[in-house]
Amino acid sequence: MSFSSIFRCLLCNIPKNESRGEKVPVSTEQYEIEGKNPGDSTDFQESIDSTSQFTSPDESNITTEENIAELPIQKSNRALIVAAKGAYSFADLPFPILSHEHEVVISNRATGLNPIDYKSVDYNFCLPEFPWITGREMAGVVEMVGAGVRDVKVGDHVWTSTYYRDRRAGCFQQYITVPAHTVLPLPPSTNFTSAASLGVAGLTAAMTLWHWLDVPFPPPSANPPPPANPEKQEQEQEQEFLLVWGGGTVTGQYALQLAAISHLRVIAITSSHTAPLARSLGAIVIERDNKSNTQIISEIKEIAGDNITRAIDLVGPKTASACLQVLSRERECRFAPLAMMGNEEVVARNVQVVTVEMKRFVLDEANRMYALELNRLVGEGRVQVPGIETVHGGLENVVLGLDRLKKGEMGGRKMVVVF
Template sequence: MRAVVYTQPGDPSVLDLVEREPAEPGPGDVRVRLVRAGVNPTDWKFRAGGMGALAFPEIVPGQDGAGVVDAVGAGVDDVSPGDRVWVMLAQHTRPGGTAQEQVVVPRQNVAALPDNASYDLGASLGVPAVTAHRALTTSEDLGARLSPGSMAGATVLVAGGAGAVGNAAIQLARWAGASVISTVSSDEKAVLARAAGAQHTVNYRDGDTAAAVRELAPQGVDLVVEVAPAQNLALDLAVIRPRATIAIYANNGGDEVTLGVRETFSTNARFQWVLLYTVGADALRAAAEDVTAAVADGALAVGDERGVPLHHYPLEQTTEAHAAVESGAVGKVLLDVSED
């Protein structure tokens, strides 16, 4: 089979397309013949060495994908060859990610791909949708699961609604019945956030952002999905209601934040740090179930009409795909691994 590998950290040029024998599924494993694979910022950060030393001598990048089960290991009796699935966290604890034609992952890292969902959508879930789910389900008052109506009456502020996680957070929050405000940096990105379902957008480069959010949510927002805490924490504290949650999943714009104890004390706020790789098995299982249900309902999708432009690269152009994500491509970068 064809696989893309790297053996040392570096820029996209360290990626090589090679031939490898497919791995056999062990007990509790599932092997998937991939049709599409997603490329996320975390993939190039691992490849560049930004997450520490390489964990294996040779690594196939990629956490997300979608395809068809072609073999299962001992003890797996609820997934069968021929099943359509989406894959998450393929490269979390193993050297073999989704930039290859067949990938072996633990059973809990695959979920059924509903019949109404394309492989493009399946490969676009994983990191963005599961991160968004976690960010939306850590509130004291809003519950640990998402379903239609589970967030009814709540107002969610999504920072950077044109990004992949922001887009998924908007779609999932709207499916759960929340009202959504999104901050954006341009009119073009406002169009994308509104396509995802945000009822309101605020350009943070134009005027008083806190005042604009407060005008839309006079009592304050219930939850913030935050991508840039170093830049936005003062804004978040100014627009939340008491006991709100600020869920932080990235460090765009800076690595440090400063908290004023007294002003923060008065908010009774919960700060939830979200790193997908250590959220725990229960949170991953809940996310897989809820995200799959949203997909089946038609509430979570990709493409221009949902604010997620798709960019396709053949597997042999994984280098170019990584470079596109690293340079900030808007939308979702996908690898065409094999025929549908």
């Protein structure tokens, strides 16, 4: 059985000469990016926010020159493009053209940065052709809507999660064009900066739990679960657990909160630096500092016994292997290796390894319900957005923000570029 372990363009299964619309003029302002060996990353405790789950391309919703209507250019659209392998450049593009009546154009106010943004350029994957525009999540103001759009209107403050295979949807530009069903209003009490963290980390955690791991939506009430009955202590010991390896990451923080309000028992593996944060979000925490995976596995089993039935790995192949070792041997289990898993892993018959493909949010309108539920929980204050580290200056400083993100040590904070 093959899992998501292919890294470069094989991950996207895209021929490099594939056309995706208008040609983009390339300026001479370039930022060279030092390449790295993808294999090196498996030795570090990195986040799912670092790897791509946009596999098995679906051609049905790809924008082509044939289905774009010709409309007059209204405004210039400044963009940071991947001009060639390992190089960024700036370009002034035409204002976006809608390809159908159910699209929305959003004026960028804040864009969330994710390791996938620099890794796709460093390692040359998920780039259908050159030049291209990357960036997967943003928040802003609705600039234009198609004739068939009903849920949003011009002037609304919104956020969205995008699909890398449409250059118009790349978030490193002033105007982003996306399907209307992927556009959500900013939850109450949030602003552009905080909402820019919802499109990748928040939505990935939500869909992983609710869609792929079959965790039910949390109850509408924020009331805590009833206190444990001492007479049912034995039954309590048999309660199922969710394991989140990488609980201090931005995606992990969302996952811990969503699991906790669904009254799941959660074990989080974190660094000592993010351990207090994970505990505050409702998890039983095991600190990984200066420990082997064998030691961590032993601690997990001491806490949960044979009762871990769901697991999320946000780190890499080595920790994915460790997760498989602690899953229940008797119960039906589901495992989401969000940060890649080796092909050689032996998976027990009672374990279903799920493939999380976040492109499904864009390609299947029915998945809007997960974003709406996430919006509701954030708006009610039951789910908090992570701490934000901002980079001001918009497109001109995206590369600076990516460089800071690449250095690591974010301590569970989300990097957002403010326009």
